[in-house]
Amino acid sequence: MNATAEALFVAEPFQASGDVVIDCKVDKIFYGDFLAVRDSIVPIEKHKITGFIGPSGCGKSTVLRSLNRMNDLIQVFRFEGNVMYHGQDIYAKKVDPVVVRRYIGMVFQQPNPFSMSIYDNVAFGLRLNRFKGDVEERVEKALRSAALWNEVKDKLKNSGLSLSGGQQQRLCIARAIATEPDVLLMDEPCSALDPIATRQVEELMLELKEHYTLAMVTHNMQQATRVADTTAFFSVDISQGGRTGYLVEMGPTRQIFEDPREQLTKEYISGEFS
Amino acid sequence: MSDIDLTTRAIEPPRLPRLEHQTFEIRALKSGLLTWLTWIAAGLAAIPLLSVIYMLIFKGGSRLFSSSIGEVLTGLPPAGFEMGGGIGPALVGTLVMVGIGALISIPIGILAAIYLGVLEPSSRISTNARFLAKVLTGFPSILAGVFVYAVIVIHFGYSAMAGGIALAVLMLPTVLLAAEEAMSQVPQRMKDAAYGMGCTRTQVILKVVLPTGLTGILTGVMLAIAGAAGESAPLLFTALFSNYYISELNEPTASLSILIYNFSGMPFQNQIELAWTASLALVLIVLMFNILARILGRSKY
Numbered sequence: 001m002n003a004t005a006e007a008l009f010v011a012e013p014f015q016a017s018g019d020v021v022i023d024c025k026v027d028k029i030f031y032g033d034f035l036a037v038r039d040s041i042v043p044i045e046k047h048k049i050t051g052f053i054g055p056s057g058c059g060k061s062t063v064l065r066s067l068n069r070m071n072d073l074i075q076v077f078r079f080e081g082n083v084m085y086h087g088q089d090i091y092a093k094k095v096d097p098v099v100v101r102r103y104i105g106m107v108f109q110q111p112n113p114f115s116m117s118i119y120d121n122v123a124f125g126l127r128l129n130r131f132k133g134d135v136e137e138r139v140e141k142a143l144r145s146a147a148l149w150n151e152v153k154d155k156l157k158n159s160g161l162s163l164s165g166g167q168q169q170r171l172c173i174a175r176a177i178a179t180e181p182d183v184l185l186m187d188e189p190c191s192a193l194d195p196i197a198t199r200q201v202e203e204l205m206l207e208l209k210e211h212y213t214l215a216m217v218t219h220n221m222q223q224a225t226r227v228a229d230t231t232a233f234f235s236v237d238i239s240q241g242g243r244t245g246y247l248v249e250m251g252p253t254r255q256i257f258e259d260p261r262e263q264l265t266k267e268y269i270s271g272e273f274s
Numbered sequence: 275m276s277d278i279d280l281t282t283r284a285i286e287p288p289r290l291p292r293l294e295h296q297t298f299e300i301r302a303l304k305s306g307l308l309t310w311l312t313w314i315a316a317g318l319a320a321i322p323l324l325s326v327i328y329m330l331i332f333k334g335g336s337r338l339f340s341s342s343i344g345e346v347l348t349g350l351p352p353a354g355f356e357m358g359g360g361i362g363p364a365l366v367g368t369l370v371m372v373g374i375g376a377l378i379s380i381p382i383g384i385l386a387a388i389y390l391g392v393l394e395p396s397s398r399i400s401t402n403a404r405f406l407a408k409v410l411t412g413f414p415s416i417l418a419g420v421f422v423y424a425v426i427v428i429h430f431g432y433s434a435m436a437g438g439i440a441l442a443v444l445m446l447p448t449v450l451l452a453a454e455e456a457m458s459q460v461p462q463r464m465k466d467a468a469y470g471m472g473c474t475r476t477q478v479i480l481k482v483v484l485p486t487g488l489t490g491i492l493t494g495v496m497l498a499i500a501g502a503a504g505e506s507a508p509l510l511f512t513a514l515f516s517n518y519y520i521s522e523l524n525e526p527t528a529s530l531s532i533l534i535y536n537f538s539g540m541p542f543q544n545q546i547e548l549a550w551t552a553s554l555a556l557v558l559i560v561l562m563f564n565i566l567a568r569i570l571g572r573s574k575y
Contacts, residue, residue, distance in 0.1 A: 102472035112463040159575035
């Protein structure tokens with residue numbers, strides 16, 4: 001850290017080894033006048049799990065939700081920079097955020113099934129996209145991929161809300177993958193789950209990365225070491241009077257946890273602050 | 275470990291707290307007294323309702339639950355010293371006018387509720403509209419009649435249409451507020467999930483918000499219908515009355531509530547009996563819609 005007091009710290013860009021599906025370059029993200037995140041370059045690699053870690057308020061969720069324009073639902077949100085997805089900037093004027101979200105799906109912190117049957121939950125996206133093929137087959141496939149089929153195959157007509165928390169979250173994952181999106185964003189997918197359900201979802205993620213590209217925010221560093229191939233560490237800068245998040249370091253998970261380049265990363269992973 | 279002496283008998287048994295119920299303790303007496311008071315108050319509150327129902331069944335049931343039920347439900351109201359007769363035109367008139375009220379108030383109420391509950395919950399228009407709707411729920415129903423009289427009846431005369439519109443004015447705030455409440459209770463995370471799947475705002479409302487809030491909306495609709503069916507004041511100025519079956523929407527129309535009002539004041543035993551019968555029929559209709567509201571209000575998922 002030999003930056004002068006005036007120059008803001010900017011992380012060294014991470015050189016991805018494989019195909020980059022989403023190349024996210026954040027210059028600034030604002031909520032109204034509030035600068036939430038600055039200067040963060042986060043490439044998401046194909047068929048890998050990219051983990052976002054960092055203390056509360058560091059902007060990791062904001063960055064994740066910027067990847068499929070979920071933040072557009074917040075009226076005061078403003079994104080400066082670009083997010084290249086297969087060569088197109090998803091923040092380009094002519095891009096329809098609704099279409100972006102059909103390619104880049106999302107799983108949320110709280111399991112949020114719709115109040116309909118398990119089957120209808122999974123079929124929701126297929127019907128939305130006027131899927132012409134065999135809906136039943138795709139629903140079964142999605143539920144099998146989400147490791148939920150054996151538990152629910154006899155009660156597909158029951159309410160999605162009747163399932164346990166862990167099952168609900170796997171149902172949400174099944175719902176998200178039924179339309180076979182390209183990328184799956186997960187915003188702390190296990191934080192509302194117990195350890196057993198967490199383990200199941202983690203195992204599921206490792207299977208899913210064979211077919212999908214995953215990006216995940218987690219508060220749990222052990223979880224990052226267990227599932228993430230690449231880890232991005234964000235921190236929050238309160239020295240300027242605001243609370244602006246920024247990328248500190250990004251690299252292969254093992255390197256981040258065993259041999260971090262930055263002092264701040266070292267302090268965070270050793271639990272000196274959170 | 276073994277400082278327990280098993281060789282000598284304990285002189286004092288261990289002292290346990292007394293956990294048994296103490297009937298004559300002050301606290302227990304007070305509790306019993308207050309429980310009784312609430313019981314009595316609940317009983318007193320039920321007396322008017324139970325006595326009304328008893329009187330209706332006692333006085334109105336003899337004609338309704340008898341072999342002449344067909345005549346009572348379909349017959350024309352008797353004139354003067356005529357015997358027999360029924361409440362047919364009034365029954366049909368009430369159903370037609372409540373139907374018109376529902377056809378007007380339900381679409382407007384639900385669309386407005388979408389704006390208030392989903393699109394712009396905290397805009398200035400919404401805050402004011404919500405306040406006005408709440409004021410309108412406490413609106414004296416006779417004023418709805420006077421309003422429609424001034425706007426419609428003066429120009430087009432008494433009609434079922436005017437009666438239906440007056441009922442719609444009364445039903446609208448109930449439908450609106452119930453639907454808004456139901457839709458604003460759809461959790462944000464459910465809407466987020468739908469947006470996250472790539473739904474447009476229209477799709478989020480049509481596929482997630484409306485179905486999820488449907489039971490609450492239907493409950494509000496049924497309560498509004500039940501309330502409107504029993505209204506008499508707004509019909510007095512708008513639909514007036516008729517002794518014959520409704521054939522067109524632009525003519526004066528009979529209704530149960532006005533029939534009760536007319537017949538109960540007559541000096542003829544037959545008419546007074548029919549007024550009781552009509553009262554019972556009206557209560558049964560209201561009860562039916564309330565039960566329907568309960569059944570539809572049970573969430574499927």
